[in-house]
Amino acid sequence: MVEKQTAGRDNLGDFALKFAELNDDVLFGQVWSREDKLSPRDRSFLIVTALISQGAFEQLKYHMTKAKENGITKEEISEMITQLAFYVGWPKAWSAFGIAKEIWK
Incomplete structure (x- = not known):
């Protein structure tokens, strides 16, 4: 099971919120969680x-x-x-x- 990633928000949330969301939620959330693939x-x-x-x-x-x-x-x-x-x-x-x-x- 993939752990919840917060590095984007932690490091860039106040500077580049959209990038941080994409990093945490899409890359590490959706893509990395596809362990069946x-x-x-x-x-x-x-x-x-x-x-x-x-x-x-x-x-x-x-x-x-x-x-x-x-x-x-x-x-x-x-x-x-x-x-x-x-x-x-x-x-x-x-x-x-x-x-x-x-x-x-």
Whole structure:
């Protein structure tokens, strides 16, 4: 079961309320809750891959933490990043490994 997300409202509610609502209610509320379509583990694997590919490292720490909670192992995250290095770039892999090492201590 997906937990209720409030990060949008907590961080942007007084500045960008509509974006905060879309983040909390649509992305994390409606899309992430469709566990019959994609398991939380698979969704995490997909999101982490997408964020590394984009170089979106600010969001990566949160999503790697969720990936670990959703069952992604240290060995799997290491293999994922190694594989991605050849497709999205060595520097992005190095940055992702730095974050992964913090989370999978």
